[in-house]
Amino acid sequence: MSGAGANRMGPGGWTTLILAGVYFVVPLAMTAAFSLWEGGSTYGFEAYRLLLASADLPDALLLSMELALATVAALLLLLVPAMIFMNLYAPGLRPLFEFIATLPFVVPAIALVAGLTALFTGPEWLIGTPFYLVIPYFFLALPFAYRSLDVGLRAIDLTTLTEAGQSLGAGMGQIIRMVILPSLRAALVGSTLLTLAVVMGEFTFANVLLFRTFAVYMNQMGQHEATAAAALAVVSFLITWAAMLGVLIAGRGQTSIPGGH
Amino acid sequence: MATVEVNRVSKSFAGRQVLADLSLTMGEGELVCLLGPSGCGKTTLLRIIAGFIPPESGRVLVAGKDVTALSPSARRMGMVFQAYSLFPNMTALDNVRFGPRVAGRPKSEQIARAGQLLDLVGLSEHADKYPHQLSGGQQQRVALARALAVQPQVLLLDEPLSALDAKVRVQLREEIRRIQRETGVTTVLVTHDQEEALSISDRVAVMNEGRLLQVASPSTIYREPSCGFVARFIGSGAVLRGVAEGHSVRVANLALPASAAAAHVHGAAVEMFIRPENVRLQPMNGQLPPGAVGVEVRERTFLGSLTRIRLTLPGTDDQFSLWADLASEQAEAFIPGSRVVAQWDEAAPRVMPDADAGLRNG
Ligand SMILES: Nc1ncnc2c1ncn2[C@@H]1O[C@H](COP(=O)(O)OP(=O)(O)OP(=O)(O)O)[C@@H](O)[C@H]1O
Ligand SMILES: [Mg+2]
Numbered sequence: 001m002s003g004a005g006a007n008r009m010g011p012g013g014w015t016t017l018i019l020a021g022v023y024f025v026v027p028l029a030m031t032a033a034f035s036l037w038e039g040g041s042t043y044g045f046e047a048y049r050l051l052l053a054s055a056d057l058p059d060a061l062l063l064s065m066e067l068a069l070a071t072v073a074a075l076l077l078l079l080v081p082a083m084i085f086m087n088l089y090a091p092g093l094r095p096l097f098e099f100i101a102t103l104p105f106v107v108p109a110i111a112l113v114a115g116l117t118a119l120f121t122g123p124e125w126l127i128g129t130p131f132y133l134v135i136p137y138f139f140l141a142l143p144f145a146y147r148s149l150d151v152g153l154r155a156i157d158l159t160t161l162t163e164a165g166q167s168l169g170a171g172m173g174q175i176i177r178m179v180i181l182p183s184l185r186a187a188l189v190g191s192t193l194l195t196l197a198v199v200m201g202e203f204t205f206a207n208v209l210l211f212r213t214f215a216v217y218m219n220q221m222g223q224h225e226a227t228a229a230a231a232l233a234v235v236s237f238l239i240t241w242a243a244m245l246g247v248l249i250a251g252r253g254q255t256s257i258p259g260g261h
Numbered sequence: 262m263a264t265v266e267v268n269r270v271s272k273s274f275a276g277r278q279v280l281a282d283l284s285l286t287m288g289e290g291e292l293v294c295l296l297g298p299s300g301c302g303k304t305t306l307l308r309i310i311a312g313f314i315p316p317e318s319g320r321v322l323v324a325g326k327d328v329t330a331l332s333p334s335a336r337r338m339g340m341v342f343q344a345y346s347l348f349p350n351m352t353a354l355d356n357v358r359f360g361p362r363v364a365g366r367p368k369s370e371q372i373a374r375a376g377q378l379l380d381l382v383g384l385s386e387h388a389d390k391y392p393h394q395l396s397g398g399q400q401q402r403v404a405l406a407r408a409l410a411v412q413p414q415v416l417l418l419d420e421p422l423s424a425l426d427a428k429v430r431v432q433l434r435e436e437i438r439r440i441q442r443e444t445g446v447t448t449v450l451v452t453h454d455q456e457e458a459l460s461i462s463d464r465v466a467v468m469n470e471g472r473l474l475q476v477a478s479p480s481t482i483y484r485e486p487s488c489g490f491v492a493r494f495i496g497s498g499a500v501l502r503g504v505a506e507g508h509s510v511r512v513a514n515l516a517l518p519a520s521a522a523a524a525h526v527h528g529a530a531v532e533m534f535i536r537p538e539n540v541r542l543q544p545m546n547g548q549l550p551p552g553a554v555g556v557e558v559r560e561r562t563f564l565g566s567l568t569r570i571r572l573t574l575p576g577t578d579d580q581f582s583l584w585a586d587l588a589s590e591q592a593e594a595f596i597p598g599s600r601v602v603a604q605w606d607e608a609a610p611r612v613m614p615d616a617d618a619g620l621r622n623g
Contacts, residue, residue, distance in 0.1 A: 160346040163313055164404075166333040167340040168360040168411055178359075182350035 028237065035230035047231040054228075060217035063130055067213065068199035071137040072192050075145045079191075083149055084180060087158050101146035104139045112136055113208045130211045137205070141198040145191035148247075152187020156180075189250035193243040200239065263324035263414040264289055265310065265447055270319030272305055272471075279305050281471040282319070287464075290445040292438065293476075294458035297468035298494070303451045306468075307417050310449065312336050323414055336415075339408025339446070343420040345400050347392040353379060353403045354388040360411035378406035381440060398429040405437065409444060416441070416448040422457065430454075434461050455495050459483060467491050488613055489532040497569070498536040499583040502615055505531045510612060513577045518552045519610040530615040537569060539609040540585035542595060543602040553604045556583065558595045568592035572603060 009017075036043045051057060086093050104112075116136055158180070165175035181188070203215040212220075218236070222229030265287040272280040279302045287293050295303045308314045310321055312333035320329045328336055347356050357375035366374075379385050382402040392400055401421050408416060418437070422430045438461040441448050452458050458465045459479040466476040467490075475487040486492035489500045503512035505525035510517050510533040519533050549555055556572040559582070568589045574581040585603065587595070595601055 156349065157344050157346065160342050160344045161348060163333070164340065164342065164346040164348070164407075165359070166313075167311060167336075167338060167417075168363065168407065169334045169337070170359070170363040171334060174363050178363075179348045179350065183348070185350075 028234075031230050032234050035227055035234050037227055047225075047227040048235075050225065050228045051231055051235070054221075056212070056217060060212050060214050063212065064200050064214035067130065067133055067137060068196045070131060070134045071141055071199050072195045074134060074138050075141060075195055076188065076191065079142075079145055079149055080181075080184075080188075083146075083153060084158065084176065087153055088162060097146070101143050104143055110204060110208075112139065113205055116205075117209070130213075133205055133209065133211060133213075137199050137202060140202060140205075141195040144194040144198060148191035148194055149184070149187050152184045152190070155187075156183050186250045190247045193246050193250075197240050197243045200236065263447055264322075265415055265449070266320075266322040266325075267306070267310065268320045268322060270306070270309060270316040270321070272302075272309065272314070272317050279471050280309070280316070283471065283473055284319075285466060285473060285476065287447055287449070290447055291463045292441050292448045292450065292461065294462040294465050295449060295451045295468060296453065296455060296458040296465055296494070299453060301468045302471045303453075303468060304419055307419050307449060307451050310415070311338050311340055311417050337411060337413050338415045338417055339411060339413035341401065341404045341408050341416075341418045341421040343423055345392065345397065345404075345424070347395075347400055347403055347407070349392050352389050352391055353384060353395065356392070356403055357407045357410050359407060364411070374410055375406070378410055379403070381409075381443070382406045382436070396429075397425050398433055401425065401433065402436075405440065409440070409446070413446060416446045418448065418450040420451050420453070422452075423454075430457070437461065459495070465495075467494060469494075485611065486534065486613075488616060489534065492532075492534040492611065492613070496536065497584060498534055499581075501533045501535075501581050501583070503531060503533060505529045505612065508607065510610070512581055513574055515554060515574055517554060517610070518605070518607045519612050520607045521610060521612040525612060525614065532613045532615045533610050534613065535583060535605060535610040537584035537586040539605045540572075540583060541604050542570070542572075542585050542587065543604070544594065545600045545602055549602060550604070552607065553602045555600055556603045558597050558599050558601055560597055561592060561595070563589065565589070570595055572601070575600075 035047050036045065038044050038046045083097070086097055113136070161179055161183070162172075162175055165179055170178070200214055202213070203219060206213040206216045207219065214236070218229055218232045221232060265285075267283060267285040270280055270283050271278065283302075283306065285293070285306075295306065297303055305314065309316050312321075312328070312331060312335075316329065320327055322328065323336070323338075347353075348359065351359070354372070354375050357378050358371035361371040361374055362368075376385070376388070379388050382405055384399060384402055384406070387395060387399060387403075392403070395403065404421070405418075421437070422433055425433065434457055437450070450458075450462070459482070462479060464476055465479055465482045467474045467482065469490055475482060475491050477485075477487075482491065482495055486495060492498060492500050501510070501512045501517070503510040503517070505522040506516065506527060508518065508520050508523050510519050510522050510531055512533070517533060519535075522531065522533070525531050543553075545555065555575055557575060559571040559573050559579075562569045562571075564586075566589060567586045570585045570587060570592060572583045572585060573579050574583075583603065
């Protein structure tokens, strides 16, 4: 079908496609080329060597990873049970869920930061540490995680599967563990990777709140080591692509190689 | 294997009564079909028996024990749903052993039992396939095996065949009947396919608007419908509204022979019901024989070996139709638009009091 679609595409379609390709590929290629520039007319991997040698990069990367994992855990622990419950027992609440899940798109990040700093009172263990960032990251990643889980839940007949499990003598816990979560594997992987990508790339919050995450580090480096920052950008692009590829492969696995064991 | 007793169950949704004081008793090992038009409350009744929804009033008893307050997982009832309900992350075998597995049976026993049941439904070779690798009919067989794996006291089937194509449906319904006989499990099957209900049940329960209209064996339901609704709903045939007059029913100034009318008060509003296989046709030549009715041929529907002919009573503006089933080669003589003679055995029509007459006149 998609083959037939491609054949039917007129010259206008091709022009658009090529222009879009140029639009995406040129900046990337220039960034990659710039990351290899060593001054004058010499090119090499000096910028990447510099990156690896940097003492601060592992710390920044580790911090971002920790934040990402904490955000994933918070999102999944809250969203999965809430969405299963909503679908089974309160489908009338769906519009409310949809509304909440799109709010972060509507409120600009900087407004969120302003709101957060106003809340600068709270327990010591949270406010003083970078894990304070999990709160805004939770809301930033919420729409993506929600959408991915929603697609997964719509693909299975949750009510019938639950009732089938109950009629076979299983309790709700057993049904969630043995049937629902395994059937949502692709959606769970998808929302995890999307959340990772969002958190790894987030700059505004971390910068304003003065934490040195991966994105902040990249920005600081760009101010004095422009080629190294470009190298970092290329690397983070590759990481994001790998994450997206992961989503695609997990999604494909759902239909062709059912998992579970 | 147990008796099931539904005792005066009522249920409303949002103020609308869906089940009205409904009672139904089933014997051990009996297969009862719940038959009725869409929205009449069949699924609701089944789900109340299964425990997924609580009745507003009334009780459900299984083997004499009140189970009304028990959760679905405590009721030991196998259920097969209309929608495909196999667990998508498990193979056919794992689906079937799910019940014994959550009950904590030893693994070897789970697998042995699941194997036997897959054998019973004829799917041993497909044990390692996932639901999406099975056809619709195969999935419903696995669902049946899975429901039986918990050795249920009662088996509840909610239109398990409605998503399948006609041929598979006929094959599978016979298989359900065979397996039900072999296992002897008391079974309720919901359907709105009357042929399905008549062909496999011990008794058919005809429902409309939350009430049971008649519960009887298939042949009784077919031959002696208790009211106009059951008559219209089961099989095909004409239900004509009229007035009892001795041994006939007067319909629009025609006296239609029906000896059963004598059981009604002269002048009472009745419904006369006659099946197409009881109506004989002859070409019109001269005088009408006594007890015959002149009718007009309206349309012919070819049904294979039989052809069904729709006839209308003269001078009634097409309001009153009857049907006659004829061998197809005979039917060719009766051309739409022509006048013909219809006759039937005086004892063939059923005559029932017209329940709605008061409503219509008042
Ligand atoms: N959860 C519910 N909330 C509100 N109304 C409901 C609910 N379940 C069923 N109903 C209503 O109750 C009536 C009976 O529904 P039920 O599903 O029992 O019908 P049915 O006989 O199974 O019909 P079908 O042949 O279409 O499956 C319908 O009018 C339906 O709209
Ligand atoms: Mg139904």
